[in-house]
Amino acid sequence: MRDLGAGFGYLMKGQRWVAQHGKQFGWSLLPGLITLVLYAAALVCLALWGADFVGWATPFADDWSSPWLGLFRGLLTAVLFALALLLAVLTFTAVTLLIGQPFYESLSEQVDIAEGGHAPESGLPLWRDLWISARDSLRILVRACLWGVLLFALGFVPFIGQTVIPVLGFFVTGFFLSEELTSVALQRRGVQLRDRLALLRSRKGLAWGFGAPLAVAFLVPVVAVFLMPGAVAGATLMVRDMEGAATGARPATNDPHPASHGDGTDETPQGMTA
Template sequence: MRDLVAGMGYLAKGQKWVARHGRWWGFGMIPALITLAGYIVALVLLSTRADDLAAWATPFADGWGSPWQGLLRGALAAITFGGGLLIALITFTAVTLLVGQPFYESLCEKVDETEGGAPAKPEIPLWRELLISARDSLYVLVRVLAFGILLFGCGFIPVVGQTVVPVAGFCVSGFFLVVELSAVALQRRGVPQAERIRLLRRRLPLALGFGVPLILLFLVPLLTVLAMPGAVAGATLLARDLVPVQEDRDGEEDPAAQEDPAAQESGEHPGGARGGTSHGGGPAFASACPENPYAEPPQVRNPHRGGVEANPYRSAP
């Protein structure tokens, strides 16, 4: 329950952040406005051509009399437009994130800067970032469609289909929406998509608390445009707590050893780990195991392991 409330809190914090930084709120709306304009044009064209498509798909009804021909083709035209509208609603967020990759990268970086502890920007060309984003979005979309087909089948089960299935549908959509929105921030922290999904799945109430209310807001296209910058900012704040960035401590003495000089001389830390000396004769630094395995610590020399510990998801420079 605490994580559920915390997820809602991140959503509110993101909206408050863009409210305090009005220029970035307007900047973050640009991709959603571009996507919305494109979808409106596509839906208008579809509505004007739906009757022609219905007539093309039903040549066998050319000889039918009134009203049967009109009923069949009118129903097929309505289904065609409704299907296009449904596809638009399902794909709007993914397409907006793909179009807005450079915009949301800058927004995410600004949130990190204002909150402190920003990770180093990955040295990846823009075209490669877009390619990775498109691949990840397609992967998420396929999963959402798979769950959608399963839930659609379960919808025919009496009682369950009218109660449990709609709730499950909102939860699935909300979870994968958080996966999409946090992708930019977690990718900046070197976490690949499969690990991002597992990370959010382990904190499922947190993800649902953020994503489900946002799905309800996104049912209204205009609210999607207005809320998208705050949603990206909130997802960045959520990602910061899931995968915190550790400050560089390379070359510093171990604080635990400083507190206990006797332990430093004997090479034993208060936590019970054995210490040692570096090859240069100075005190060795035994790095504590970070709470989050996906945090991006600087490379820290650990003499007990004889190597360098680093984020396994961040490519070496």
């Protein structure tokens, strides 16, 4: 329970940090706004033409009598839209981080510098960082979608599906949100995806406390846009303290962290693996 509270505390600290640094906050809103417009356009298109798509995809039901045809296709249209909303929530952070990689990396670096006087660097060119971020985001998206499909199916179980499963869904989504947000700071420290996941699994309460409230807040897309900069800042603060706990002390101010090797292979810094 203490880790849950600590995770939520980092989320609040991040929001306070960006509130005190208005310039970084303003620039960091742009990626979220771009993603919001793209997602809103996609969902509007789905709302307008989703029923037509379902009709095209179910020609075998054309001869069904009323009201079964309308009920069947109406249910499929509702399920399609619900899945699209779930996918939007699960992928909003990943897509926003991908679009805003330079913005959020700069923000994360500023947090590191303000808190410790030094910002670890991956030592990789921007295109390589973008490629690693996109690759890892895709891997996380696959995992998140598998969980999403499972939880959606379990949602039809009487009572449990309407009580336990939604809560479980927020915790699962929160864990993946924490992974995506901490990846900005951890990738600069040369920590690979498998080690990032192991690190967060060793501190599930911290990851849930940080990510689950975000998962709830991100149901409102406009809120997600304004919380993203603070979430990146809070994730960086959390990474710094996790790193300090793993090594027995806060990161040294003048002691740079190991960068990735020139061959593009990320090496996990000592003390950051779970």
